[in-house]
Ligand code: FES
């Protein structure tokens with residue numbers, strides 16, 4: 001198995017490491033780089049738990065090879081809050097709407113909504129529904145997530 005040297009910017013910091021050809025970005029971020037806020041559920045692109053932002057787009061990191069992310073800017077849930085601890089608006093919305101239970105699905109949802117609102121400050125219902133439809137919450141807390149998403153969109157939760 002060949003090993004490759006790759007360099008990413010993770011949450012604003014340059015990170016140089018090594019990855020085997022078969023290693024996924026999710027494994028690289030968790031095991032090599034220590035960003036365990038990247039959660040891994042299904043490992044085949046269905047649950048959304050592993051979602052991170054790669055060069056501005058929400059990506060399922062279990063479906064991307066680490067070597068494909070060489071040179072990219074990656075944001076994980078650890079990179080959302082400001083350095084002084086101020087929550088990102090997406091984090092605040094989930095908190096305000098009590099939109100998490102066990103929290104397993106939460107990082108992936110946060111990253112999808114963060115990417116969505118970064119590209120469209122006022123996403124409409126259709127866009128919100130499409131974004132959340134890619135996430136499975138085993139605790140079935142969908143109403144809270146929906147309220148949080150609508151709060152972000154400036155709509156009445
Ligand atoms: S772990 Fe990647 S989509 Fe489920």
Ligand code: FES
Pocket residue numbers: 100101102103104105106136137138139140141
């Ligand atoms: S809060 Fe438990 S899986 Fe979503």
